[in-house]
Amino acid sequence: MAPPKGGYAPDLDKYLDTLKSRPVDASVDFLISLLKRRQIQGSEPCAIATARVLLQVVAKDKWNDVDQLIERIQLVGRKLVAAQPHELVIGNIVKRVLGLIRDEASEDRNDIANDSPSGGTPALPPAIETVPVEKSTRPFGALGSFARTQSMFTLLSNPDLTPSPSSTPQLGSGSSTPQRYPQSTNVQALKSEVIDGIEEIVDEIRQVDEQIQNYADIHIHPGDYIMVYQPSRTVQKFLARAASKRKFIVFIVVDSSATSISDDPYASFRKALTSGGSTVVNILNVGLMAYMSRVNKVILGARAISSTGGVVVDSGAAAIARAAREQGRTVIVLGGVYKVSPDNRSHQEAFVEWGSPSKYVNFADGRMVGQVKVRNAVAEFVSSDLINTYITNLGAHSRDHLHGIVADHYNEEDVNFDLFGKTQR
Numbered sequence: 075m076a077p078p079k080g081g082y083a084p085d086l087d088k089y090l091d092t093l094k095s096r097p098v099d100a101s102v103d104f105l106i107s108l109l110k111r112r113q114i115q116g117s118e119p120c121a122i123a124t125a126r127v128l129l130q131v132v133a134k135d136k137w138n139d140v141d142q143l144i145e146r147i148q149l150v151g152r153k154l155v156a157a158q159p160h161e162l163v164i165g166n167i168v169k170r171v172l173g174l175i176r177d178e179a180s181e182d183r184n185d186i187a188n189d190s191p192s193g194g195t196p197a198l199p200p201a202i203e204t205v206p207v208e209k210s211t212r213p214f215g216a217l218g219s220f221a222r223t224q225s226m227f228t229l230l231s232n233p234d235l236t237p238s239p240s241s242t243p244q245l246g247s248g249s250s251t252p253q254r255y256p257q258s259t260n261v262q263a264l265k266s267e268v269i270d271g272i273e274e275i276v277d278e279i280r281q282v283d284e285q286i287q288n289y290a291d292i293h294i295h296p297g298d299y300i301m302v303y304q305p306s307r308t309v310q311k312f313l314a315r316a317a318s319k320r321k322f323i324v325f326i327v328v329d330s331s332a333t334s335i336s337d338d339p340y341a342s343f344r345k346a347l348t349s350g351g352s353t354v355v356n357i358l359n360v361g362l363m364a365y366m367s368r369v370n371k372v373i374l375g376a377r378a379i380s381s382t383g384g385v386v387v388d389s390g391a392a393a394i395a396r397a398a399r400e401q402g403r404t405v406i407v408l409g410g411v412y413k414v415s416p417d418n419r420s421h422q423e424a425f426v427e428w429g430s431p432s433k434y435v436n437f438a439d440g441r442m443v444g445q446v447k448v449r450n451a452v453a454e455f456v457s458s459d460l461i462n463t464y465i466t467n468l469g470a471h472s473r474d475h476l477h478g479i480v481a482d483h484y485n486e487e488d489v490n491f492d493l494f495g496k497t498q499r
Contacts, residue, residue, distance in 0.1 A: 084104075084108055084113050084114075085113060085114065085119075086114050086119040086122065086123055089104065089105065089108060089114065089123060090122075090123070090126055092104070093126060093127070093130055097134075098130050098131055098134045098135055101127055101130055102127055102131075102150055102153065102154075105123055105124075105127050105154065105157075106153055106154065106157040107157075108123075109123075109154065109157040109158040109161070109164075110157050110158065112158075115158075115161075117161065117163045117377055117378065117409075117410075117412075117413055118163075118279060118280075118282075120158065120161045120163050120164055121163040121164070121166070121167050121279050121412055122276055122279055122280070124154055124163070124164050124167040124168065125167050125171070125272055125275050125276050125279070126276065127150070127154075128147060128150065128151075128167070128168065128171050128272060129269055129272045129273070131146060131147060131150055132147075132175075132265060132268050132269055132272070133265065133269055137261070138261065139261075140175065140176075140179040140264070143175060143268075144172060144175055144176070147168065147171055147172055147175065148168075148172065148491070148493075150168075151164075151165070151168030151169075151172075151493055152493055152494070154168065155168070155493040155494060156494070159494065160386075160425070160427040160453060161377075161378075162377075162378035162386065162413075162415045162417055163378060163412060163413055163415075165415065165417055165493045166378075166412055166413070166414075166415050166416075166417075167275065167412065168493060169416065169484050169485075169488040169489070169491065169493075170275060170412075170483060170484060171268075171271075171272060171275070172485065172487075172488045172491070173483075173484050173485030173487075173488050174268060174271040174272070174275075175264075175268055176485050176487065176488075177485065178264055178267040178268055178271065179264060181267075275412070278410075278411070278412065278467070279410065279412050281467070282308070282410035282411075282412070282466075282467045283307060283308050283311045284311070285467035286308055286311075286312055286408055286410070286465060286466065286467055287311045287312045287314075287315040288315070289312075289465055289469060289470065290312045290313065290315040290316035291315070291316060291319060291320075292470075293316075293371075293406065293463075293465070293470070294313070294316035294320065294322060294371075295320070295322070295370075296320040296321055296322060297321070297322060297323075298322040298323070298370045298371060299322070299323045299325070299368045299369045299370050299371075300313065300322060300323065300324050300325070300369070300370065300371050300372075300373060301324075301325045301327060301362070301365070301366070301369045301371070301372045301373070301394065301398075302324060302325070302326055302327065302372075302373050302374070303326075303327040303359075303374060303388065303390060303391045303394050304327075304328070304329070304388050304390070304391070305326065305340065305343065305373075305375060306375030306408075308375050308408050308409070308410075309373055309374070309375045309408055310340075310343045310346070312373070312408055312465075313343075313347065313373070314343070314346040314347065317346065317347045317349075317350040317351075317352045318350050319350075320350075321350065321351040321352050321353075322352050322353075323352065323353045323354075323355065324347055324352060324353070324354050324355070325355050325356075325357050325362075325365055325369065326340060326344075326354060326355070326356050326357070327357055327358075327359050327362050327390075327394060328356055328357070328358060328359065329358075329359055329390060330358050330359060330360055359390055359393070359394075362393075362394060362397060363397055366397050366398065366400075366401045366403065367401060369398070369401070369403050370403065370404065371403065371404045371405075371406055372394055372395065372398045372403055372404070372405045372406070373406045373407075373408065374387055374391050374394070374395065374405065374406070374407050374408070374456075375387070375388075375407075375408050375409065376407050376408065376409030376413055377409075377413070377453055378409075378413050378415050378425075379407065379409050379413050379414045379415065379464060379476065380414075380415055380417065380418055380476075381414065381415065381416050381418060381476050381477055381479075381480045382418055382458055382473075382476070383457075383458025383461060383464075383473035383476055384425070384455055384456065384457050384458050385407050385409075385455070385456045385458075385461060386425050386453050386454070386455055386456075387407075387453065387454060387455075387456055388452075388453060388454075389450075389451040389452055389453055389454050390454075391454070391456065392454050392455070392456045392460075395456045395460040395461070396460060398460070399459075399460050404462045404463070405460060405461050405462050405463075406461075406462065406463045406464075406465060407461050407463070407464050407465070408465050408466075409464070409465075409466060410466055410467050411466045411467055411468055411479060411483060413466075414466065414476060414479045414480060414483070415480075416480045416484050416489040416490075425453070425454070425455040426451055426453065426454050426455060427451065427452045427453040428449055428450065428451055428452065429450050429451070429452035430450060431448035431449065431450035433450075434448060434450060435448045458473050461473070464476065466479070
């Protein structure tokens, strides 16, 4: 079969271009196939693709109440996580969208309870909502049809007016209703609010690098010796920002298997540092201990950050973190808030992603391939005791503060939601 023409391989941008023209189910299945084939990979592309497809689910799917929408998002989320379980940001975005829906539904329910027949009439005074227990009266939000039949002028002119218990229907608290959210929720208004909220999540993801680099001047000092390993775009922008104002030395640790590559993947990064007067030195990972005694800080880019402080990083970074710990050096991890995950797996091996060992083993040697089993880790886990500081787009944090970030960005009902359950169509 002829190879595909150059430039037509699906990626994030091409996938996003197809969303408006494709049905929702087709968009979900297409994303699942791209995730499985690793044509969309990396924390930011996976997070953006997940947010965009969930936005399409909210906008195009037919749903009549909040519970239907939540169940649909949970189903799609399970499928996406099953397609690429090692990208924790997929589950993070799904849970954040679920929390967004719950928050907007709760606000919408409160708005309905406090809504009045005239859109331009001021809200009722707080006195009418303060109900003494002994008078057996109810707040305005629970008055039902009685409140809607009263003259608004009468209510406003006499704030102490309360309905007679005999004339007010006996309404329950709603606890007997099987649905989590009332059917009276304005679907169109809720849909609009959720779509706007997802758009804000996407904007937050795209702005992470620019926000994190603002903290470079605080943590990088003139004359520092800094070690990085396969620096991500976030790490590169962070150091480039610091290099624009001060001079320091950067050791870039590279994998010995990549030294044969003619093109320097960090040429633009090197140019950005040296243009400001900083020095850049490439060293092999097998000889990093010889330089560690000179290093002040080790800076690593995170694929994901668990709420307990452990970090998923590129394979090879864990050895640098352990070496820094032995030498008493500071280890700093960079990653956006969207990478901070409530997912705490019981075994560290569950975070490890294994890939093709082809760059280490020549598969043309059939005899060796048949006799030797080679495993090549693509991502690995660094425990929290090896890390000193976490820098997100919200600033610098210690390990103890990560639980607060999870509490601020995820709904309690969704934190422990099992996205690895069985999926059904």
